[in-house]
Amino acid sequence: MNELLVIWSILASQILLGLAMACALFRVIRGPRAQDRILGLDALYINAMLLLLTFGIRTANSIYFEAALIIALLGFVSSIAFAKFLMRGEVIE
Amino acid sequence: MRYWFPYPLLSVSLLLFWLLINQSLSPGHILLGVLLGIAFAWAMVNLQPQKTRMSHYGTAARLVAHVAVDVFASNIAVIGVILRGRAKPGFVAIDIGLRDENALAFLACIVTATPGTAWVEFDRQTSVLLIHVLDLDDAHVLAELIKSRYETPLKEIFE
Amino acid sequence: MTHLTDLPLWAAIPVCILLLAGSAVTLVGSIGLIRLKTFYGRLHAPTLGSSAGTVLICLASMITFAVLQNRWIFHEVLIIVFIVLTTPVTLMLLGQAALYRDRIEDSEVVPRKAAGETPSPSEADI
Numbered sequence: 001m002n003e004l005l006v007i008w009s010i011l012a013s014q015i016l017l018g019l020a021m022a023c024a025l026f027r028v029i030r031g032p033r034a035q036d037r038i039l040g041l042d043a044l045y046i047n048a049m050l051l052l053l054t055f056g057i058r059t060a061n062s063i064y065f066e067a068a069l070i071i072a073l074l075g076f077v078s079s080i081a082f083a084k085f086l087m088r089g090e091v092i093e
Numbered sequence: 094m095r096y097w098f099p100y101p102l103l104s105v106s107l108l109l110f111w112l113l114i115n116q117s118l119s120p121g122h123i124l125l126g127v128l129l130g131i132a133f134a135w136a137m138v139n140l141q142p143q144k145t146r147m148s149h150y151g152t153a154a155r156l157v158a159h160v161a162v163d164v165f166a167s168n169i170a171v172i173g174v175i176l177r178g179r180a181k182p183g184f185v186a187i188d189i190g191l192r193d194e195n196a197l198a199f200l201a202c203i204v205t206a207t208p209g210t211a212w213v214e215f216d217r218q219t220s221v222l223l224i225h226v227l228d229l230d231d232a233h234v235l236a237e238l239i240k241s242r243y244e245t246p247l248k249e250i251f252e
Numbered sequence: 253m254t255h256l257t258d259l260p261l262w263a264a265i266p267v268c269i270l271l272l273a274g275s276a277v278t279l280v281g282s283i284g285l286i287r288l289k290t291f292y293g294r295l296h297a298p299t300l301g302s303s304a305g306t307v308l309i310c311l312a313s314m315i316t317f318a319v320l321q322n323r324w325i326f327h328e329v330l331i332i333v334f335i336v337l338t339t340p341v342t343l344m345l346l347g348q349a350a351l352y353r354d355r356i357e358d359s360e361v362v363p364r365k366a367a368g369e370t371p372s373p374s375e376a377d378i
Contacts, residue, residue, distance in 0.1 A: 205340035
């Protein structure tokens with residue numbers, strides 16, 4: 001009973017997060033400008049990280065948490081690099 | 094002491110980070126974390142960040158509580174704005190008296206972390222801060238709110 | 253599913269509520285990414301997922317494993333700290349980059365610089 005409750009709510013929240021990723025992907029594809037695409041990418045990786053956390057709750061596998069941590073760190077660096085590129089046309093100066 | 098440990102707070106937080114990420118309290122990990130903390134603090138010396146002295150820890154705690162409450166409240170407000178689909182976005186220019194770089198960085202993080210307000214630009218010459226607000230009722234009220242709720246405590250803490 | 257069977261009802265209900273609330277808030281934030289009209293409006297939308305969504309889902313995960321394995325799994329704390337600290341920095345830089353590009357194109361939507369001089373990229377660092 002409890003198990004079913006938790007499993008169904010995990011499934012529902014995974015569907016909601018998947019829809020959220022689709023919305024962010026729409027913004028990445030549609031644009032209209034470069035900064036919109038980067039904003040969409042930023043939202044996309046945060047949603048992906050949350051999705052990985054729900055997988056982690058479902059399977060109790062700590063690999064998922066490590067992956068979420070790495071996405072949280074590297075996604076930040078890539079977004080910063082993109083924003084820098086938009087501002088000056090080069091990443092490393 | 095100051096020569097060996099140039100940034101004690103940074104070293105301690107790096108040690109904590111190392112122990113959390115390894116999820117162990119074994120002596121080997123503690124030793125490795127201490128070494129890492131000291132090495133990175135020395136690397137920080139070469140970057141020469143601006144040093145600031147923090148004080149008034151009571152004010153800092155109150156500021157953290159204020160920020161948490163405001164983030165929660167504005168989360169709900171922004172959900173309402175998105176679901177209703179109408180808003181009056183606008184830019185607000187605020188005269189900011191903060192000079193300290195770390196205090197400005199804190200203010201930037203607070204303003205941007207709160208949904209509904211985003212830091213766009215700070216002009217160092219005229220010390221005018223430009224923020225974008227998702228649902229703008231009265232620019233003067235908002236400017237006064239930010240000055241009294243965030244700027245005054247930050248000034249007290251850092252200067 | 254072996255491990256979730258051991259979760260008692262008093263822990264299962266908050267976990268479900270936190271999970272559903274967190275993912276719903278994240279979804280609303282991403283819908284805002286579509287529905288809001290201007291770039292500067294959209295700049296506010298991802299903060300919903302990165303503040304409320306992350307904290308709620310991480311809390312659900314912490315409750316689950318604190319009850320099931322009788323120990324705190326601290327990876328979630330690290331994730332909360334990193335996301336809450338880093339997302340504002342990203343959004344701030346993106347906002348500055350967008351403002352800079354709009355000013356170069358003489359767009360109408362952004363306010364002019366007060367002094368009237370052309371913005372130089374070196375002023376826009378934080």
